[in-house]
Amino acid sequence: MIVAFTNQLLELAVALLAAPLLLGWVNQCRAWLQNRRAPSLWLPYRNYRKLFHKDAVLAANASPLFRAAPYVVFGSMVVAAAIIPSLGSALPFSRVADAIALVGLFATARMFMALAAMDIGTAFGTLGARREMMIGFLAEPALLMVIFTASLISSSTSLAAISDTLVSRELAIYPSLAFAAIAFLLVLLAENARIPVDNPATHLELTMIHEAMLLEYSARHLALMEWAAALKLFNYAAIGFALFIPWGIAGRDAGLVELLYAAPLLAVKLLCAGAVLALIETLSAKLRIFRAPEFLATAFLFAVLGMLVHLLLGS
Amino acid sequence: MPWSTWPGYSPIDATLVLAGVWLLLGVAGLTAARNTAFVARIVFPLGALVGLMMLGNAIAGIVAPVGARELLLGLPDMPFHVRQDALSCVFLALLGGGSFGISLFASGYFREGPGAAPGLLGFQYHVFLASMAGVLIADDAYAFMVAWEVMALSSYFLVVTQHKVPAIQRAGFLYLLIAHVGALGILLSFGVLQQGSSLTFEAMRATSRPAVWASIAYFLALFGCGAKAGLLPLHAWLPEAHPAAPSPVSALMSGVMLKMAVYATLRFSLDLIGGPLWWWGLATLVLGLGTALFGVVFAAVQTDMKRLLAWSSIENLGIAFTGVGLTLLFRGFGLDALAAIALLATLYHCLNHACFKSLLFLATGSVLHATGERNFGKLGGLIHHMPWVAGLALVGTLAIAGLPPLNGFVAEWLLLQVFLFTASVPQPFIDMLVPLGAALLALVAALSAYVMVKFYGVVFLGLPREADLEQARDAGVPERLGLGWLALACVLLGVLPVPVLRYLQVVSAQLLGTTLGGRLDSWWLLSPISAERASYGPVFFLVGLVLVVVITAAVMRRLYRAGERRAAAWDCGFGRLDARMQDTAEGFGQPIRRMFGPLFEIHRTVPSPTDRAPVYAVRIEDPLWNRLYRPLGRLVLWLADLVSTLQRGRVSSYLLYSFLTLIALLILVL
């Protein structure tokens, strides 16, 4: 019991702290790959700190919803982090919300963000909101399908249980999971405003999506939003680990020691993941916004294929 | 339930009395047709009260033994039979709860209601309520048909309240026509089901019939109920009729009446016909999913807020019928435990939809009163002028978008869980095809979130698109009470699913003979199959979310005492911000139009470059009009023209007809 709760708290702490670092790391790798001088790994932290100290500037016609949104978005990302097993799968909170609820959480965050973006009534805001929702309604089913494929294998929709079962099995490659993994990767790129769907490193571009929604935010609100974005990336990474490379995640009845072992493994996974992400981003060019649906349709297709493969081969 | 154990208390009698009171209230309103104050202050609030009692009675009644009565009314050999079992109770609860909120709202709404005599409206309104109660307790074919048709008729008269608008007349006609045709289908189904000349449900239950006839009966019934529920391809009336009606009526029709179709389908398939075959389930499932997708896609491209909600109702009914389909599928395969979950999910979704759809329709009613506008293009920024309505509508919006921890999510969650189980169906292909249904369901849910962002964002957020929106005033107290009640229901249903399911599973106990039993023991954790299979604890989910938000906010306050100030929107330094720059409803529909192009018939008018006063317009039509309805109409007219050549007005040709008839008959008897 104690272990479980420490595990839970540890997870939260790790997520909160590691998320900005992951972002920083990705940016660093990108810079290197593009032969630029890399920004510091800690840049996101400095950034947040600076923003927290500033006075917030709200648009004249900003409604309470606009001010509440950052907290809700941040909150739901944190709760999501509490569900996903990154160190150990003995998470009390994962019983409260399973993978479907997790998808629901992401949807909540997305919806609040979109509503807040529409609140001011700027052209960019509404445009961003529309595109975000468009990406969302294509990515969400794909993500669900990916999770279903995994949960059909482990006959459970709770991520903790899934990773548990996958760990306990000996090193077997599930063809269905292979498909799912590809789909998941595509979804991850789209959902986290990454190239080729969106460009995280831009402002004032007519093709922007995620940034367009944040234009009116400043100071702490902006900081929360960005931190939430970082958390989202981290969460996705953690989901990926839990589903496809769960090895090293401490089992349900693991003690503190295993958790401590799990930590460095997680770090390694994150480093690799970040590097790979940066690589993909560097190698691929940004798509036109109307290619995005096709991109995500492919993801959806792969996910469904994965499921069918599972049903067909029973593996 | 304390009062369910009172001596002499019988739910069925109580229901009859309450329905009777509704009728009396209606008549009372009719006697004082022009007396607005009386109708608004007495009739509607009392009606609301009766609704509340109906709710209480249904909750109490579900644990009471099933009661049946024979009334004095009816046909000589076939008096009206009424009966109230668990299924009736659930939907009576839905009727009562929904009508409570709606009637409260209406008591404020009709105060400055549209032209027609408020008393007349009150009459039709309460007859409508009573007839729905009648549908739910009817226990023989005749009583059912009467209640069913009175329901259609009274709502028709409510729809055409503003009959001077030709479009509304057309809508009303279409509505009544399709309703009547559907009713004929149901009648035919009863005819197939009848036993000897006995048309009581009792007799129908008692007998089992060959699969062919059972199937015919089921699909006839499905046709009839589909016409009422707006299933493809009989949905055409719905987006016309619901916007035409006054908002409380739209709410009642969309939130409550459509559920009667679900009730009837369940009644037919699980109770009257009994022993459903798995492929009925499959057919219903496919139909439901198709309808859901069609509905949500069309909802996304609407430019009239009530039409948008109407299309979203089609979507939600599609989801409900998906649930029905799953129930029948599992039942057909004898997997009753799963069938039970599917059934509960269906019922849950009906309750949910009754809450949030009524809530949203009423909200549009308030907006309509405040601004006189239904067109998205002329709304916006109302959250500043109508904080109450906006706030409560937000709850409905989030709920209908299926976001945790509100009620929409629970049903969705249950349905997805059930879908994941179709892999255990002992039928090749089905076990593979059906999980794809899960994918479709997920897509629909996500799309509905898109639709709802469009709805809420364009109406309540942003800058007002018209100058006179500044004058918009918030809704009055009765309206707020009505809205508040429904919003509360959304939250409670979302946060406390287990008690609700405990209540609902009496139905599965009666219809399927199974319950979730011990899996509903813990009051906070919902795990319909098994703890490790899947679990969902909305209470703590909510607590967790709130906790994080509060802590974050507190930290912000404590550590960083940064203030805040107001300024003009930055807008990338663009400066002159004006309402016309916002995205329009059409703009929001654009990606959908692109992606689901084949589903629409799009008529564009694009101006020429040299056009002095350029007009750009897009009209989106339901393809079924040109593919199904218009050809059908043409066919009938063609036949009519064909026969009308018989009547040429010439005496001698008429004489010839008689002569030939005579000869023919003579040959016949020869």
Added chain:
Amino acid sequence: MINLCAAVLLLLSFAMISQRRTVALVDLFTAQGVTLAVSTLVVALGTGQRHMYYSAALTFALKVIVLPVILRRLIRRLGVQWEAESRLDVTVTMIIGLLVVIFAFGLAEPISALATTVTRSTLGIALAVVLLSFLMMITRRKAVSQVIGFLAMENGLFFAAASATYGMPMLIEFGIALDVLVAVFVLGVFFFQIREQFDSLDLQHLESLKEK
């Protein structure tokens, strides 16, 4: 004897079908009336039933005196003596008529086999007359000639009643006769109304009420 009458009757109705001029039609109709009266008388003599005598007298009065007189006066006052053209051309009508007669005989044959009366074969002829007058009404375009066809049909019925069944009960016959009389009066009224409306009795004026 009775059969002879029957034959004459049939012949007359054929003549009516082929006849073009209205006045001549009336003459033929009168002739039919005479034949009818004679045949009734014959039956009366044959069977010696009292009411058949009355019936014969009635027939004579009505069909030979009253109706023709009325018709003649009508025609004169309406000035339509000379018109009456058949719609189909005569030969075709004749052939159809022939077929109808054969059909009628075939139809009546088994029945008249059951007849107890001396006048067995007449039923078929009566039926033939009825159908022929029906045919005539169909083919005519003038109001007057249609009416004459109608009356000829009544003749056929009378003949059937008289010959096949020794006449209907007296009361009934009176009733029927009364009705026919009234009918003709009503028709008379009609002719004038129609003519003052359309100043012609051509039926093609009466084809405005239709569905298309």
Added chain:
Amino acid sequence: MEVAATLLLPLLGALVLAFYGARRAAPEVNAAFSLATLIAAGALTARVIADGPMLVWGEQFFVDSFNVFLVALTAFVGFTTALFSRPYMRVERDHGRVTARRMRLYHSMYQLFMATMLVALLTNNMGVMWIALEAATLSTVLLVSLYRTAASLEAAWKYFILCGVGIAQALFGTILLYFAAEKLLGADGMQALLWTRLDAIKMQLEPQVLGLAFVFLLVGYGTKVGLVPLHSWLPDAHAEGPTPISAVLSGLLLNVALYIVIRCKVLVEGSLGSALPGQMLMGFGILSVVIAALFLYRQRDIKRLFAWSSIEHMGIITFAFGMGGPVANFAALLHMTLHSLTKSAIFFAVGHAAQKAGTQMMDDIRGLVVQNPTVGWGLMLGTIAILGVPPFGVFASEFLILTTAMQQQPWAAPLLLAAIGIAFAAIFGQVQPMVFGEPNGRRLPHPPALIPVFVHLGLVLLLGLYIPPWLADWYRGAAALIGALP
């Protein structure tokens, strides 16, 4: 005694009104006589219910529960129609559409028409039956052409010729019946034409002859019922006559003719011992329903519209009688009643609507509820009732007929339902814009006589929800009389 009163009162009325029919008070006198008739008929009904069927005047007249309920119905509708025709004919007269002479004609013929129908219903003698029906035709022909317009003359002419020819066929049928019967009942006059006698010996009657006779009777009387394809006169006659006449024509005369057809069917069925007559009726029924439903489209004249709907309903009833059996007959009788009540009510409302708009063209009648709410709602509710929408009674009978049809004649049920659906679309689609929408024309000069309308609709509504046991037994009795092949 009651029989005598029932028959003689209207005759007396006809006589009186033939002289005083042009007076200012004539409409009241007319209504008074109708009321008296109604009372007499009521007494008769009570008597029959009390001590069963009875034969009077050397068996020339007889009353059983089958015809007595039609007598009561006829008298009732006759009375309410007289009430309605009071203000209606006043307006017509004020507009100078009818002269004093024609008012006299109208009133005396109205009573005569009632008398003939009652005779046809009550007589036991097939011959008298024939005479009465022919007389009914003659008495209404001049009413149809009352306005002396081209159209009304044409309608009357067609009515006369077609029904005259038809009725002639019926006479031939009657002669054949007599021909078959006299051998058994002796040629000594009346006996051989008494329905009760014939009914008693129907088993021994010569099948071939009766088959032939039935064809002629069916074609003959069927013409008056308005069965397709013998119906051609009906829409014209209903549309062109004065509205009260349209009301009684389609509300009553059709019933009477159908009543006679059924009487004949009973005899013939008994003699043939085959279902052939029933099948013929079903055939005519289905044909009428389907064709009439299709004709309902493309109608421009409101009275024509409802005339066609009468054909449709007669088809339904005929079909039901054709099926036979206790339930179907019961339903058919119920439907007869309800159709008469509803259809006459509709014609009352239509009459006022047409007077208000000054035309019978539906396109020129708009927004009735706005200016004359009672007329509007009367028309709307009547239409809904006639379309067989619950809770109105017409649905009750259609429900019974359809459910029975699905048991006995499954092939027919879809046809009937399709026709009913088509008819619904056609009629409702045309009535709705007349009742609702922007009004045109002016308010009615006279207050409309709508008590009849709402009394009728009230009864129809009541019968939809509750049929009192005595009435039910009465119908059952009648249904049993008609019976059918076992």
